[in-house]
Amino acid sequence: MAKVVKYAFICNECGMHYSRWHGQCNSCLTWNNITEVHIAAISSTSILHNKNFVGYAGNDSINKVQQLSTINIKKLPRFSSGFKEFDRVLGGGIVPGSTILIGGNPGAGKSTLLLQTLCKLASQMKTLYITGEESLQQIAMRAHRINLDNVNLYMLSETSIEQICLITKQEQSQLIVIDSIQVMYIANIHSSPGSIVQVRESAAYLTRFAKTHGVVIIMIGHITKDGALAGPKILEHCIDCSIMLDGESDSRFRTLRSYKNRFGAVNELGVFMMTEQGLREVNNPSAIFLSHSDNMMAGSLVMVIWEGTRPLLVEIQALVDHSILSNPRRVTVGLEQNRLVILLAVLHRHGSLQMSNQDVFINVVGGVKVTETSADLALLLALVSSFRNHPLPKNIIVFGEVGLSGEIRPVPNGQERIAEAAKHGFIRAIIPYANIPKKKLSTMQIFGVKKLTAALEILDNF
Incomplete structure (x- = not known):
């Protein structure tokens, strides 16, 4: 009759099992997280033959080996949560x-x-x-x-x-x-x-x-x-x-x-x-993340991100200010800070804008956490707008990934993003050249860019 061990040492962080106590977990490398736990001795054979056990299904329901081609792949039945x-x-x-x-x-x-x-x-x-x-x-x-x-x-x-x-x-x-x-x-x-x-x-x-x-x-x-x-x-x-x-x-x-x-x-x-x-x-989540102010503000821009299976319009705000510190601050809320550091280097190398002596603050309005790279171009243009104190039009949206060589790379679901922006009344868009829709939209003026310098030139014309 097989019996399990009564005592075990388990890491509280990752759940790794040990036969004795360790100061550091070999799996997650954390310290002082391994604790001793007491596990009751349960007979495995008694569980199998106990019909009161909730997992007991009887001998007639023992799983059988099946061929992949014979498995029923009908759509799983679902019901709404309300x-x-x-x-x-x-x-x-x-x-x-x-x-x-x-x-x-x-x-x-x-x-x-x-x-x-x-x-x-x-x-x-x-x-x-x-x-x-x-x-x-x-x-x-x-x-x-x-x-x-x-x-x-x-x-x-x-x-x-x-x-x-x-x-x-x-x-x-x-x-x-x-x-x-x-x-x-x-x-x-x-x-x-x-x-x-x-x-x-x-x-x-x-x-x-x-x-x-x-x-x-x-x-x-x-x-x-x-x-x-x-x-x-x-x-x-x-x-x-x-x-x-x-x-x-x-x-x-x-x-x-x-x-x-x-x-x-x-x-x-x-x-x-x-x-x-x-x-x-x-x-309509996009409506709650957009500013309802009619005034043009420097450093504020609307981008289109992709969340799961739908586009979402989110406002991004940038504040660039002269720093009195020897090590200027880089603060982000809703964006990855390491991504900001990379984009600042790209902006310096390929946009000829130096912000090494400036404090940079980034905020995504509404508490949304942006994890995809389609926000790169919008982030850079918002930084330039704040740095030059040059307000941007309220009816423009921006999305696109920026590479280390200054190229603007396409993003997935470009046409769906543009359609979502048009539905909310936006009439201008700066997007990757590869994301330009084949059919021209009569209600929106689209600027397709291949390089960061081209996006900055369009920004100067507004």
């Missing part, structure tokens, strides 16, 4: 039997979003909201405050994973929410809730249950001070979809972004607005 923005982030809707992990800062609205989702779906299927952190009265008060129709929504206050799976099976629930995974525990594991072993095993247990019984499980996860999901990295590996709900404390807007999705595109973005009636989806 929010178009939530469905977009999930890849088109919720897939039965999937496990979803949603994280975010305290107070971002994770519980509110999922409570609203369950109330929308309660009339179509049997839903269950399981809370381990708040009392049922607190959940009921929140639902009453945002005027939710919660007649068909069932609630449960429980932290035992075995009991949760047993009750879910008895109630025949089709969609359950776990709030949160950090307070759940498995009885056979002698470790406190929230520990790396409990979080890992609880998530794996719930994932097996979801796959076996076709139940959708949405888990709420805490985040660390660095903004990453708390717990071992294997927590993100075993689930199907990982989502983060972000929002500044002084802003009413919330962004929902997927970082892993086995059923759709990653880096998909959904935008919500926090109101007195809970979270409401924003159907």
Whole structure:
């Protein structure tokens, strides 16, 4: 009868296992993160022959080897969450039997979003909201405050994973929410809730249950001070979809972004607005990120970025000011700082503009984090506009990648970006020459550029 080891040494950062304690993890190279955990001795044969185990499916359902050509590849059935923005982030809707992990800062609205989702779906299927952190009265008060129709929504206050799976099976629930995974525990594991072993095993247990019984499980996860999901990295590996709900404390807007999705595109973005009636989806996100001022301002420019499967118009602001420090500052909000340093070098070499004695501040309006290189050209033109104190027209958009030799490289989905800008009333565009549409647009004047110097010449003519 095989038995697992009772004690193990596990890295809290990456989940690496060791037979004895180490000061430094050989996998992630962090120090003092390896802790000793107590694991109960569980007989593997007893699990296989225990019909009360939730993962037991009987001998008739043993998996068989199949040829790739014989596997059914019909489109996965999905159902809507009730929010178009939530469905977009999930890849088109919720897939039965999937496990979803949603994280975010305290107070971002994770519980509110999922409570609203369950109330929308309660009339179509049997839903269950399981809370381990708040009392049922607190959940009921929140639902009453945002005027939710919660007649068909069932609630449960429980932290035992075995009991949760047993009750879910008895109630025949089709969609359950776990709030949160950090307070759940498995009885056979002698470790406190929230520990790396409990979080890992609880998530794996719930994932097996979801796959076996076709139940959708949405888990709420805490985040660390660095903004990453708390717990071992294997927590993100075993689930199907990982989502983060972000929002500044002084802003009413919330962004929902997927970082892993086995059923759709990653880096998909959904935008919500926090109101007195809970979270409401924003159907036109580009409008909230654009300035509504009619005055022309130096250093302000609108760019078109690509988020998941759709274009998004975002305003970028640059401030270049003389520095009194021996080492001028380079501050970016929403952009990678190393990318700014590279582009400043390109601007000096191929644009003949020296900013080594200038403080440079970059801000992407609305708290959007830009990760793609299509913002390069807009960033450089905004820097030149601020450096020369030369305001740019409000009806112009810019996108394009800038190479180290000063060439303007094309970006994907160029025509979709131009169409999105035209829909919002923009009549001029500076874009890579290779992204010029084949059919001329009567409502937009397009300037295609191959070099950075050509873009700067066009800027001087405005």
